[in-house]
Amino acid sequence: MRRWELVYIIGLWVLIVGAILYKISGDGTWKGKIAKEEKPVPAASASLSLPPPSEAPEKVTIEINSPKLGWLRVRENPNLQAKEVAVAQHGEQLVSLQEEKGWYQIDLGLGKKGWVLGSYIIPLKKEKSSPAVQKIAQIHSPDTGWLRVREQPAVDSKELGKVRHGRTFVILKEQKGWHQIEFQGHKGWVLGKYLVPATTP
Secondary structure, eight states: OOHHHHHHHHHHHHHHHHHHHHHBOTTSOBHHHHHHHTOOOOHHHHOOOOOOOOOOOOOEEEEEOOTTTSEEEEESSSSTTSOEEEEEETTOEEEEEEEETTEEEEEEETTEEEEEEGGGEEEEEETTTOSSOOEEEEEOOTTTSEEEEESSSSTTSOEEEEEETTOEEEEOEEETTEEEEEETTEEEEEEGGGEEEOOOO
């Protein structure tokens, strides 16, 4: 083989090897593959579209309207066949938690809830629409299980009736340690030391 032919062959191999080395990066990865894998992801594809948070349902103050009997059955579920869990007095004002098919769920206190038929209640107002914040208190008289309601804010005043331990009421006004509530269609007074702030869910 002539010398110039040998030089030609060696030069050709050098060109081939150089081309291969040019195609391969230092870590042994093809540059064409790197360019494809490192292509930046558009920012829009990385973001998630979340629905806006739903607002909590408005609570409504209701009044029991059952003048003939003077009371209304409170049921465990919103139907007439459900178990009776309590009795609400005529004229009693309560906070309704929700409404379902003509029934209103009310807070009975001590973590208990019940349902009353909507045809025997009068919706008074929504809490969110009222400029003044309503004060709701719970009867706390575990020893006797009840508390006397007086006609006037005094211990020797006429007794209008009794409310059971755990019931919640809207406080209408306060006077010298007494709190006025709506009771059986009338306004009555209970001693403030037997009340605790009602817990709302």
